[in-house]
Amino acid sequence: MSNEKQQAKLDDVLDRFYDKFGFYPFFSGFEETLMVEDRFINKLENAIQTNDPEIDISDYFPDGENL
8 A cells, every 4th residue: 555545544543533522643752654554453443432541552652651
């Protein structure tokens, strides 16, 4: 998948996450290049579908600290 398509997919899921929970799932130490990984996007999709904003995405954040 092209970078543009992957970025559009991420933008969509982030918008839906924000609309549902009222915040973006970002943490300090976030590796921006990991944002477009399917695994990360799928975790956010799962959070939206299960109504669970506390889904564990800590493997993407070295210090695990919430902004």
